[in-house]
Amino acid sequence: MKSVARDSSSLIDLYLKIRKRSEEICAPLEKEDYIPQPITDVSPPRWHLAHTTWFFEVFLLQSYLKGFHFYHPKYNFLFNSYYRNVGERWARPERGHLSRPTVDEIYAYRRATDDRIVKMLQDLQGRDFDKAAHLMMVGINHEEQHQELLIYDLKYILCHNPLQPVYNRPANPDLFQQSLPEDYKDFICIGEGLYEVGYRGDDFCFDNEQPAQKVFLPQYHLRKGLVTNKEYLEFVRDGGYQNFNLWLDDGWTWKEENRISHPLYWHEIDGQWYEMTLNGLRELNLNAPVTHISFYEAEAFSSWAGLRLPSEFEWEIAALSCMPDRHKSNMLENKLFHPAPPLSSDSKCYQLYGDVWEWTYSAYHPYHGFKTVPGALGEYNGKFMINQMVLRGGSCATPRQHIRKSYRNFFHPDKRWIFSGIRLAK
Amino acid sequence: MKSVARDSSSLIDLYLKIRKRSEEICAPLEKEDYIPQPITDVSPPRWHLAHTTWFFEVFLLQSYLKGFHFYHPKYNFLFNSYYRNVGERWARPERGHLSRPTVDEIYAYRRATDDRIVKMLQDLQGRDFDKAAHLMMVGINHEEQHQELLIYDLKYILCHNPLQPVYNRPANPDLFQQSLPEDYKDFICIGEGLYEVGYRGDDFCFDNEQPAQKVFLPQYHLRKGLVTNKEYLEFVRDGGYQNFNLWLDDGWTWKEENRISHPLYWHEIDGQWYEMTLNGLRELNLNAPVTHISFYEAEAFSSWAGLRLPSEFEWEIAALSCMPDRHKSNMLENKLFHPAPPLSSDSKCYQLYGDVWEWTYSAYHPYHGFKTVPGALGEYNGKFMINQMVLRGGSCATPRQHIRKSYRNFFHPDKRWIFSGIRLAK
Amino acid sequence: MKSVARDSSSLIDLYLKIRKRSEEICAPLEKEDYIPQPITDVSPPRWHLAHTTWFFEVFLLQSYLKGFHFYHPKYNFLFNSYYRNVGERWARPERGHLSRPTVDEIYAYRRATDDRIVKMLQDLQGRDFDKAAHLMMVGINHEEQHQELLIYDLKYILCHNPLQPVYNRPANPDLFQQSLPEDYKDFICIGEGLYEVGYRGDDFCFDNEQPAQKVFLPQYHLRKGLVTNKEYLEFVRDGGYQNFNLWLDDGWTWKEENRISHPLYWHEIDGQWYEMTLNGLRELNLNAPVTHISFYEAEAFSSWAGLRLPSEFEWEIAALSCMPDRHKSNMLENKLFHPAPPLSSDSKCYQLYGDVWEWTYSAYHPYHGFKTVPGALGEYNGKFMINQMVLRGGSCATPRQHIRKSYRNFFHPDKRWIFSGIRLAK
């Protein structure tokens, strides 16, 4: 994990801006919404607010704040996520079983930690500052990741509730009604060649994006646009969920055991399809990209379409070639909180950044020469490099500055409470 | 289920008094405490407040209020507990997965329902009033049962939290420090005979207490006092949890699978025993009755002591003989919220009423001639008459007017989040 | 457990006769049939043959044979069922995972043990003989119990196989075609009174039948005949399995989770009902008693019929009154291996003994004054006295001399691979 050393004051500004955004995301919530954990994957919103704070307390304050003491004797136990080197933890499936500390107490914990971080940064100098600045960038990127998870999790909590509460109303709902560009279903062609993938540069990146390396790719074609709800609905109506020849064996078993017959949050009511969104229940938007599907569903769809999912390197080289502009993408700052038809057409491909994370047919494994960082932060990425698949490109819930073309997101192939979608290759 | 018809105004008074008590029990809670469901047995406090209200809405208002409409179209689905005749329900293990309706919305639901009940009672007359009055008594007794469950559940939520929050501080903590009467471990003797058990009279009772009937009992002895923490601690220290010869086979399996080695809420810290109570963590009170034990533990203890548990009829005939006074017992109104040494000695036995429910070695089966009520209320008791054991006598969380000598409480033999305890027989 | 002391030679005769019968039961099997354990309840036939032998080795030879050594160093580990006092055991669900010792080796173990038992009995004298004779009766009765289980288990193994192999062809299949007596559905009436139940006498009985004791019974009516397949089929066709109001709550849950809609071994093929029997697949015999039903199904049927199941004491007092003759009942020696219409009508009731065990609505609990035997044999019965229901009367798989009116069989309420059936009361 690399980072640019910054001066203290711009780092404080960045820190406070990111910290504030987590709380803004929670602003529409009732206190009760902070508590439940309807499935193990979903953490209670209060947990995210506390855990990101704990991260700064343990990895920054504990090392760099003079006269450090823990804010509360039990918080290190309660809000450690999975860092075995940091000690015992409250079990993940029981995060929703706790009513205390209260939401107010957690906000107070955030306040106190922010004050201490600011003080720490103001006091640090020289090499200590540089080292702390690097860890600050890790903490900031970590909090950005949790902002996205926070949105997934509060969506699951609200959308799992039969009362179907609305989280927000978008300022510009027209954006959802755009029609599709004519070449949306065309393909770009990338020629055979030896390419470089992975991160090379001086800005922040995660350790899993490095070292940059050469790969050989045969010629391939990548679709310009994403798979839409309309296309996916055809798959559903064509019996895609009933035809085992389209599915990987583990996928079929997963689907049968969980009685799955459509994307998460879709509802069929009197023959009409709806989807539950953070803006409430809406008629299925046929031009928007399909989302909330597992890798298994994405792969089955690609078989049905006679195509395939790209590898993560095919995606990355296409992004290198198309140079998408994340400032024109549907990302967290747009506050749509849902994928939409393409907002702009500045690139040879549409929506490489934003809207939905794109499943690739690449396992999340270490790059050749990958090294974990020493110490507890070495547990950040490396130990998850098995049984998960890579997704690329960011979503409508990803902070804009967080994404880049070498960024590797990863989930188990059955996960679908994330804003995941499909881009086809051949 | 029988009841006394009352006049409208005293019935309204009683209703409002009971309703208010549910809310008083919740007064010390934070909003967050209303939400979690750490185990399936434990329902969130908000659910109890809503479900008891739903009970009045469905079983009273729906039948007797002119121009009735449901307060909310989804509440009948969300707050039905197990009445299949009333329709589909939100699944019990998912009660803690809901953040809405909010606590405020549930209190508003209670207000509106109370208003409608009062209006209904003021308007009803003659035979309709009589029928409604009977159902009102069912609803009131139902709410009393949930008050006790509410206390069990909020205790589990708070005491399961590593922060160990305190629910209340008792007004008279000295009561916990009483010494034991000298004859506490003596036995009374009841002679062989043909006795009548079950409820006979004109006040309210549940259907499971009827019909009253004759039973033959051989001579038996019942201990005057309950098993104390001191005695139970001897059992623990004597290896009682490690000696399979003391245990029923299902009990041993349950104990092994759940790695149980002491009562729920006991903690051993540096060689000293504590118990978590609603008054916070306290040193184990050696003179208080042991509580939060399963039937399996009670039965194993009785084997260790060379004695046995009484049958439910042995208990009832002892109560008939001793005539305990519930007004002198440690019950909900005392607000101790924990069993204590005997508060008074007005009876040949101690603590027959209050402090802890006493496990009997009687299966919860129908009495000879038992009939369920027609309609949905027939589901109240009868369908649970298998695989559960009877407990008698009420606890420190039972409303005083709720208990009587024929009252049959029942739980599966592995449950222990209730205020359960042991009275020995031979 | 009591027994009559016998002289050495008649005891040897009895022993060898019972031992031989276990092997006769296995005679129609292929070697392969001795191995599988399709569900945990079902033990492989080879296991029964070895375990009953182990019982004699451990409880008799180990104490009374001079120069005793174990036949094989691992058999005590492999063939102990549940006697914790005797040491560690091979886990029950893994009995079908073992291919060795081979069937031939187990028969050799039986031969060697029989020889040693005979020698032991010939050598013993005086008080030692008396003590051993008592234990021999326990071992003989134990082997008889396993003969019945053996039939259940080999039936499950064969009838669970899509090839539907036939175990035997009855010598007199006409017995299945009998018509029903005219008074088969009438009831006998037993008057209110104080009765004695439990075993009193000098022959062998199990500890769970004692001490004999007085019970008071109100007047009741018991049906003369058992519930037939015809009646049960009406229940099935009337939607009995779909009407939750007929079921105990735990029963409904069990039925739903296991997707049960008819008795075990029933098959509906092209609108016609068949049942799989040890004589192969046969059209459902409408006059035969329904069998292979759980307590839950029995209880639901009784609700549907507007009647109830008897208590175990009601059954026993009826048997006292009717004095059924087990020599005229359909039991193991008849080699029908399936319940049939009544073979004789010598009694006021039909089929109190034999054909099917009759579910009672009585929990399997200790009698007042029950004591377990000291030592490992104390684990025989007492530790199972929870969560099980009593069945009475023996079945077509019970050895004739094994049954008596005080005999208490017991199974969990969901078990149905046994020859269980229904007699109604009101």
Next chain:
Amino acid sequence: MKSVARDSSSLIDLYLKIRKRSEEICAPLEKEDYIPQPITDVSPPRWHLAHTTWFFEVFLLQSYLKGFHFYHPKYNFLFNSYYRNVGERWARPERGHLSRPTVDEIYAYRRATDDRIVKMLQDLQGRDFDKAAHLMMVGINHEEQHQELLIYDLKYILCHNPLQPVYNRPANPDLFQQSLPEDYKDFICIGEGLYEVGYRGDDFCFDNEQPAQKVFLPQYHLRKGLVTNKEYLEFVRDGGYQNFNLWLDDGWTWKEENRISHPLYWHEIDGQWYEMTLNGLRELNLNAPVTHISFYEAEAFSSWAGLRLPSEFEWEIAALSCMPDRHKSNMLENKLFHPAPPLSSDSKCYQLYGDVWEWTYSAYHPYHGFKTVPGALGEYNGKFMINQMVLRGGSCATPRQHIRKSYRNFFHPDKRWIFSGIRLAK
């Protein structure tokens, strides 16, 4: 899947030779050994014998034998493994619950099928013969795969039994006592380059090895010898199973949940390590390759050693470079049935073929351009291309002609009843 068309008589010879070998593998078994299925992964030996026969019946005889009829109406249901296109199947976890057809009946099924295959091949001509000859090669390779599985499965059945039966005694046990070559722990170096991997040629290969394709590899080093028991024992003794920093997160969870602290079949008895083999229990052979370890264990070991596992392409290019001779490797025909120190040193690396399958850090995914065959045989490989890891090189249980450098074996990362081992890279 490709194949060389052969003339009828050499094809018949090959077929009969392979078929005979399956039965030779079973020769040391008792009939009882054919039945159990101690874990779902393990199929009963009788099932392998029947399933491989079914494969020829369904994929060859059904299409190419005149007047075809099924040998038995239920065998298509009983012995289909996972081909959904061929119809319903007996559930895999219940394979051990069947005692019929008997072992003799299954051998008769084999006899009859062999006769019919020979007749079919003698009758076929021209293009039909060519097509059938291709499918014959699939069936023959399929049976070879099951020969290896048969050995794994009968090993599990025998070695899981506390009686520890011996399957065979090797003709030349000295081979296990060889010392290691001096350069066994040295590394070979393969230079950076663009290489071709995958199968290109005219002999038989599986579809998953194709199409052949170019890959770019940076320079890497591969160890000449495998990881030995001695090295692995150091890892065990150094606390490797207790240090979470060495493990992938899913691996640690798997290890904890299954309480694993050493390779499958290792036993520590009085401080000395043994391993259970098909030759019986033996002292741990320190010079032999470690085996029966999961991917998780292999990966944790490589972390402990400061090295890594190779990718499947690194392995394949090393094999291309070293040109190992499978005729000098420890494979099925050697009848050692256990890995041993290297038998020969004809190559720059040791034991690339035979002894143990070598875990790679490559997911089992489709090659670029992979196509499944149409029809039911398309289910052979493709649908398993998720959640599994590639192993390379064959083992002591692999038929010699079955292996080649492009051969891809695959298992889930937790599997370890296979002859799996470790070759390190850096």
